[in-house]
Amino acid sequence: MTRKTIDDVAALAGVSIKTVSRVLNDEPSVRADTRRRVEEAMAALNYQPSLHARSLAGRRSSLVGLVYDNPSANYVFAVQSGAIARCRESKLRLFIQSCDGLDDRLIGEVLAMVDQTHVDGLVVTPPLSSNAELLEALRRRRLPFVLIAPDVPVAGAPSVVMDDRAAAREMTEYLLGLGHRHIGVIAGHPDHGSSRLREAGWRDALLAHGEQAGPDLVAQGYNTAASGREAAHALLAAAERPTALFACNDDMAAGAILAAHELGLVLPDQLSIAGFDDTELAGLIWPPLTTIHQPVYDMAYRATELLVQLVRGEEAPATTRLDHRLVVRASTGPPRSRLE
Amino acid sequence: MTRKTIDDVAALAGVSIKTVSRVLNDEPSVRADTRRRVEEAMAALNYQPSLHARSLAGRRSSLVGLVYDNPSANYVFAVQSGAIARCRESKLRLFIQSCDGLDDRLIGEVLAMVDQTHVDGLVVTPPLSSNAELLEALRRRRLPFVLIAPDVPVAGAPSVVMDDRAAAREMTEYLLGLGHRHIGVIAGHPDHGSSRLREAGWRDALLAHGEQAGPDLVAQGYNTAASGREAAHALLAAAERPTALFACNDDMAAGAILAAHELGLVLPDQLSIAGFDDTELAGLIWPPLTTIHQPVYDMAYRATELLVQLVRGEEAPATTRLDHRLVVRASTGPPRSRLE
DNA sequence: CTGCCCGTTGACAGCGCTGTCTTTTGCCGA
DNA sequence: TCGGCAAAAGACAGCGCTGTCAACGGGCAG
Known part of the structure; x- marks a missing residue:
């Protein structure tokens, strides 16, 4: 059983291969009954068009690239899932490129992938979406691409973002509303654009409420649980201990909770801890x-959708902002002093 | 700037395109200095061969497929990472196919992907690696494939496994060694082959030590934290409460720890809880x-390596067993009764 | 010096499609 | 009935490579 080609279908349907091609590509000017005959022939033969032949002959590959560099498993998985879902709707395929451990060969590898596979466009996730050099190289190639959560907007490339700063401010205001006055922050990885925004949101809220936001309330983290734990220990060793900690991502928050447990602190009575991202983890730790x-x-779904538009030659909005949501669980509560 | 083709390279190097092709494919019978000239030309032009043209003209695509169906984010991420790492070494590309939510169209979609993209071979992860119908279809296509952790060995398809049963037994024996006598088990998803093996390992250990392994010590879980929590509540409601729980994966263990916290139990004094998998999560919850x-x-790395061998026409061992490791953290300890 | 062999290189067809251009068909009004 | 015209269908080249086979040249035995 040799593989079926467009010639087999054409022969069975009694048409030329070009007509089969037309049906395949949903082109107009094919009579309804001809189309039906072709479709029946395709079904009867279980015909699957060759991606490579189509890509070589045509200009497009029906392939969308997704590039990422070492963010967390949950993040990557969620991004992939969203992009795959949108691709499926448009009968596209997702081509995934991990840049993990590529360091300075990164840009070369991404471009090699782009050139070899002829992807129609690229979805770029953080922190690559803030890599000016990479983006510039993509632009020079005139390859359509969409950014997820870039540091700063990039001309000609639509972005899908959320309002990190407003969200962080919201969280901090929620903590203030509970009665906290000393709210420490565990900052995110300095190379990630969102880190600055989240820290800024925390500062916004404190200053708006006339509270201090001094350096003793800030500890540098690196988006990992280990760094969060360390940062929390540092913050909690201060003379005037914060009654709440805002970690700029969930992993660091989990690390902070570990530190709190190590110090024998009862959460949330003696210490409130809040995170950012709402990963799966958030509901699995104690307290939630x-x-x-x-x-x-x-x-990711939206970004892929925008990319589809770009590939079709349609316009796409420069910035698409999706809503965040404050999820209150049990790791935060009023500070103990107010209870006593 | 139009894209470079093999003709450009050939012209610059002053050879025929066939010679460039030979260099590209590491074929012998190219004189060393000719090879060097060609390589220099390729570098000078920053030439990237077209995957599609190569796949169409040759028989192989340099594409390896990876199929998965809804296991956890951590699992999928780890598998992808391992497979990508091995692919990179052989200059292959990984093509990922998620079967999430495909249900009965699953087999058709996987085969469509295989036929369209002409992947050279497939790495199949659980639970698909136990899907007899899918595997049979792949075999009929004479497509090389390697299974990760299949339920039962499949003729002609190498498998990469770990010894789930021995590992579960080891864990249970460790708990017995701590002094536990009533050890409950939260069973994994009934559709996953490993679930049975892990439960069997638990039973092995108990019976070998002359302990009961009755139905009141077994609760059905579905590999999710929510199901683990529910199962734990059920087990802990028994008249003679178990002093230790063995959850057949980490997510369910996390759920069980949630349940324990809800009941106000102090871990590990009043209850020991053990998991299986050692996902990232394991170190992030309290107690670890x-x-x-x-x-x-x-x-995954090994499976991809075996697949590379198969694709080359080499033999590959039917079963490759990798070592597991008992990781003792703070969620387990001697039962309280022994302390009193 | 001749012929043979092997290492090296090249000419050319064709992989399975799509783009372009041409031909055929169906349908309308006169 | 026929011309005219748009819609439908087909012929054909060629996308960028690799496989096949043929050509070339140099070393070496006879």
């Missing part, structure tokens, strides 16, 4: 984590 | 989870 829901799946 | 390290990344 108050956090900001970041709609990663939806952002 | 005692579990079995499953070498998912390594299994």
